[in-house]
Amino acid sequence: MRSFTYTRANDVANAVDEVSAEKESKFIAGGTNLLDLMKIQVERPSHLVDITRLALDTIEETAEGGLRLGALVTNADTAYHEQVEKRYPLLSHAILAGATAQLRNMATDGGNLMQRTRCYYFYDTDTPCNKREPGSGCSAINGYNRDLAILGTSEHCIATHPSDMAVALAALEANVRVTGKAGERVIPFSEFHRLPGDTPHIDTNLKPDEIITAIDLPAKGFADHYTYLKLRDRASYAFALVSVAAALDLDGDTVKEARVALGGVAHKPWRIPEAEALLKGKPATRENFQKVAEAYVQGAKGYGHNDFKIELAKRAIVRALLQAKEMEAKL
Template sequence: MRPFTYTQAADVEAAVREVSTDGSRFIAGGTNLLDLMKIDVLRPSHLVDITQIAHRSIDKTGEGGLLLGALVTNADTAYHPQVEQRYPLLSHAILAGATAQLRNMATDGGNLLQRTRCYYFYDTHTPCNKREPGSGCSAIKGYNRDLAILGTSESCIATHPSDMCVALAALEATVHVTGKAGERTIPFQDFHRLPEDTPHLDANLQPDEIITAIELPSKGFSQHYAYLKLRDRASYAFALVSVAAALELDGDTIKDIRVALGGVAHKPWRLPEAEALLKGQEATPATFQKLAKAYLQGARGYGHNDFKIELAQRAIVRALLQAKERKTTA
């Protein structure tokens, strides 16, 4: 690990000032950042410790939702009574990821900013546009079994690794951030970026901005939901394909429907316009298959990951059927 300097910020304003220095990064749980520093993928010259600032609580909002402080741990979020009762989709998604030890350290804000697990991003001896812009993408013609089939570009086919973020996308959360220009909110759908020709930029954050909270809306789909994660082993593995599915039903008629995919793109993948077409239709396998086909329209495999296209379609149908029947899969 390369040498770096370290300071501990007392509040958000101090943290923003500190991180404005070139080569500076925030650190909280450090579960992803420290790994990347150890293998020389990330080389910050200065770390700003934000663990002593506020934003460590989960509070009700005036609109009937919940505000998750950015420094609340993944474990505390998953087991919070209000999250378990009102947003079980989020709780199940968090518990499907990582290990208990990591969930005890990892923060909600940090979860949003974790980097891809692409083999070539981690291998500093191979070209990678995410690591070194302009160097090329080794994955496109390399071993790409775990990588993206949607929203890719000629610059990058990496995937976002988070389980939590897939559920947040389906729930239509909002991200609260603060920077030198002040506070602002970002709809979750707009928070992460597709690679295009700037794959080194994962999120629509300014360099001096810090995540302070994640806001959940009042609707939590607590009755009909499922988080389905398909992976190579039963635990402690990243998703080949994951699906966060949520339904609001009137009998068998769809009043509202949400689907977000993980493991298939540079960001959690949602198509609200396709979901809208199913409102008022009957919640049947045939209806769900139509949505699955729409979600995978335009998908492209790169050889080793061709199987993901059909796998993702089947996973969408399965997750929606589980949601309809009030079944969940972790």
């Protein structure tokens, strides 16, 4: 690990000033991903800005009837918060499907959105990786790519985003509140993370001087019919091969609204609102769910070891929607 300087921010404005002072500055809170990357020289910040003392650690009601999750609330405190469990159980279940209890106790909600891919080649500094060193090449395309993306890829990168929490937030249509030199702005969750394109080293649309201050959940939480399905190689401490956040608003057996987001298949949580709309006004049947699944994998491409993910994603979507439909009977 190379040497770096360190300061502790007193407030949001101070944090923005500090991170703007040096080009290679990074914010640090829980550090559950950043510190690992620093140890192996993947991340090499010259300056760390400690934001753990900022007043961003509460969960509050919003004027619109939703919840505001402070960026420094831990994943564990979010998952077990009474209102999150009651009104947004999809989010609670997704968070608890990720990492371990120890990591969830340290990891923050803002940091969860900023974690980087777990692609083997990104972590291996002896191999080319466009995400780590732009222009060096993508070793994964012709390498071992079983865990990697099948949707939204480019010739420069087939990495996946590792977060479970982010998949649920995508399905819920959350908003991310950020503050920078230019002031505060709100980023719709669908626009927060980026596809790789020809700039795979840029994960989000966050500006270099901006800090995440909160995540806003809308009033509608789909608490009656939902599921978070995570398919992985072992029952805990494993990233998703395919995950599905599914939510339904039903009138009897008729779908009023559907939400589906996929994890483990792309550079960002994957949603296709046009595919979800295929269910509107239709019976909640396996056959109709299958149509949505087919639409979700249109254009999917395997790279050898991960070809199986295309069929797995389709089956997972159908299974998740069926589980969401049946949820009320289990309550």
